[in-house]
Amino acid sequence: MAPRKLIAGNWKMNLLKAEGEALVRALGGSLSGTPKPACDVLVCPPFTLLGALAPLCRETGLALGAQDCHAKSSGAFTGDVAAPMLADAGCSHVIVGHSERRSLHGEDNATVKAKAEAALAAGLVAIVCVGETEAERDSGKAEEIVVAQLLASLPQGASAKTLVVAYEPVWAIGTGRTPTVEQVADMHAALRKALGGVLSDAAGLRLLYGGSVKPGNAAELLAVANVDGALVGGASLSHGDFWAICQSCG
Numbered sequence: 001m002a003p004r005k006l007i008a009g010n011w012k013m014n015l016l017k018a019e020g021e022a023l024v025r026a027l028g029g030s031l032s033g034t035p036k037p038a039c040d041v042l043v044c045p046p047f048t049l050l051g052a053l054a055p056l057c058r059e060t061g062l063a064l065g066a067q068d069c070h071a072k073s074s075g076a077f078t079g080d081v082a083a084p085m086l087a088d089a090g091c092s093h094v095i096v097g098h099s100e101r102r103s104l105h106g107e108d109n110a111t112v113k114a115k116a117e118a119a120l121a122a123g124l125v126a127i128v129c130v131g132e133t134e135a136e137r138d139s140g141k142a143e144e145i146v147v148a149q150l151l152a153s154l155p156q157g158a159s160a161k162t163l164v165v166a167y168e169p170v171w172a173i174g175t176g177r178t179p180t181v182e183q184v185a186d187m188h189a190a191l192r193k194a195l196g197g198v199l200s201d202a203a204g205l206r207l208l209y210g211g212s213v214k215p216g217n218a219a220e221l222l223a224v225a226n227v228d229g230a231l232v233g234g235a236s237l238s239h240g241d242f243w244a245i246c247q248s249c250g
């Protein structure tokens with residue numbers, strides 16, 4: 001049976017406290033109304049808002065996640081945040097290996113794997129992101145490249161309960177462009193197959209699609225086989241847009 005869908009909002013480096021609180025209150029209000037969406041809902045605000053938003057999320061049934069963590073559990077790493085600190089702040093999830101971390105902070109697969117392992121050790125669900133660049137897509141080898149990236153980024157000891165994988169084509173992030181439903185279906189099938197080779201419960205693992213998910217394309221993308229939810233950037237900053245995406249889960 002396909003896993004229950006997960007709609008995750010990655011706020012990136014956006015929103016101040018009052019704005020974040022207003023957004024979480026609005027989402028919480030929608031979640032407590034009817035009809036209930038056929039998905040779990042997660043928000044991933046910047047580090048500075050986690051402490052303030054944790055009680056609000058708990059009250060309203062929203063899951064809370066962070067956007068990154070360090071691979072070590074403590075130490076002399078100025079400016080970094082460790083996975084146990086995120087769990088302590090009330091997070092249940094953390095995104096690792098987002099393409100913006102990979103490209104702007106030079107994170108390679110080994111770093112992402114170490115961060116994901118730190119997340120699991122702290123009791124968090126790791127959301128491991130993978131995706132090809134436009135040049136890689138044009139080379140005709142996108143599936144091969146992304147599968148290799150995934151296998152090299154996977155934490156040891158993961159299961160469907162502790163790991164989520166997000167496929168985010170780099171060229172679709174923040175551009176308004178998306179792959180065709182056929183391209184998404186082919187990539188997600190390839191990722192599921194690769195996961196099946198290393199995890200006994202790969203069928204139950206959530207595979208999210210991310211990259212320019214909007215209310216207008218969410219239903220179509222979420223209906224694709226092996227798409228178990230979405231990782232939403234820009235549209236997650238608007239209550240109306242994000243809630244419309246949550247309601248597209250059918």
Ligand SMILES: O=C(CO)COP(=O)(O)O
Pocket residue numbers: 010098168172173174175176210211212213231232233234235
């Ligand atoms: O990077 C993303 C989510 O992690 C996608 O961002 P957009 O939805 O703004 O394209």
